[in-house]
Amino acid sequence: MKLAIAGKGGAGKTSITGTLARMIARRGRRVLAVDNDLNPNLSLTLGIPAERMSDLPTFPAGIVGRNEDGVYELAMPLAQIRAGCAVTAPDGVELLVAAQPRKADTGCQGAMHMAVRGVISAAPTGEEDVCIVDLEASTEHLLVATAKHADAMYAVVEPYGASLYTGRRVAVLARQLGLPVGLIANKVRDERDVATVAAYAERHEIELIGAVPYDECFVEAERAAIAPLDHDPDAPAVRAIGDLASRLIAGRGPSVLLGA
Numbered sequence: 001m002k003l004a005i006a007g008k009g010g011a012g013k014t015s016i017t018g019t020l021a022r023m024i025a026r027r028g029r030r031v032l033a034v035d036n037d038l039n040p041n042l043s044l045t046l047g048i049p050a051e052r053m054s055d056l057p058t059f060p061a062g063i064v065g066r067n068e069d070g071v072y073e074l075a076m077p078l079a080q081i082r083a084g085c086a087v088t089a090p091d092g093v094e095l096l097v098a099a100q101p102r103k104a105d106t107g108c109q110g111a112m113h114m115a116v117r118g119v120i121s122a123a124p125t126g127e128e129d130v131c132i133v134d135l136e137a138s139t140e141h142l143l144v145a146t147a148k149h150a151d152a153m154y155a156v157v158e159p160y161g162a163s164l165y166t167g168r169r170v171a172v173l174a175r176q177l178g179l180p181v182g183l184i185a186n187k188v189r190d191e192r193d194v195a196t197v198a199a200y201a202e203r204h205e206i207e208l209i210g211a212v213p214y215d216e217c218f219v220e221a222e223r224a225a226i227a228p229l230d231h232d233p234d235a236p237a238v239r240a241i242g243d244l245a246s247r248l249i250a251g252r253g254p255s256v257l258l259g260a
Helices: 013-026 042-046 050-055 078-085 110-122 163-177 191-203 214-223 234-248 254-258
Strands: 003-008 030-035 064-066 072-074 093-095 127-135 152-157 181-188 207-213
Touching: 003 013, 003 030, 013 030, 013 042, 013 127, 013 207, 013 214, 013 234, 030 042, 030 050, 030 072, 030 110, 042 050, 064 181, 072 110, 078 152, 078 254, 110 127, 163 181, 181 191, 181 214, 191 207, 214 234
Parallel strands: 003 127, 003 152, 030 093, 030 127, 152 181, 181 207
Antiparallel strands: 064 072
């Protein structure tokens, strides 16, 4: 299973991705998590100490090259990339950080997107294997088809206009890549918030796959610079993400997730 998580900045995309990755791993899956954001923070939500964030290895130069047809592809095996760049997070999650710009005025990061696309394509496809990718907050990744080899893309949205609009843009572009797409409602405070997202999703023919409640645990965890799962494993939002993890690995579709 290969999952790509998208969404507007601040919607909680990275917190959900990191928590979901660990919850899936706790259910017996081998999880490869990939941070595709140029402001990488997935390591923190996975439970890697904050003091390690600036020193984590990133993809090496020359990781991609043009093939004989002029198409960019991985220039080295995934096993080699994992051996040189992967960091093991709590619960056995394996993390790859694509890039972390350390100097201004050094050019675009197009190669990063091509490398992540190649990693997703090359990721194991066994029943026990899961690859989950935290995409960057903008929709540029859709323009360059970073996640075209994923099995599904989920947009994390909050129950208000700008975030929902971003979810819709993600859905439109993801469908053009042939990807099944759904929404994860985050920071919902009551049934009215859930109904708002559900109505928007229905109006635009997008699956709503689940809702995660607003939870001070996530705010407090961010202040303390630790993973939400480590801050309070019994928090309502953590439990909701755990339920989502169980349903995803059980192979139950988006419409089933909504009604649970």
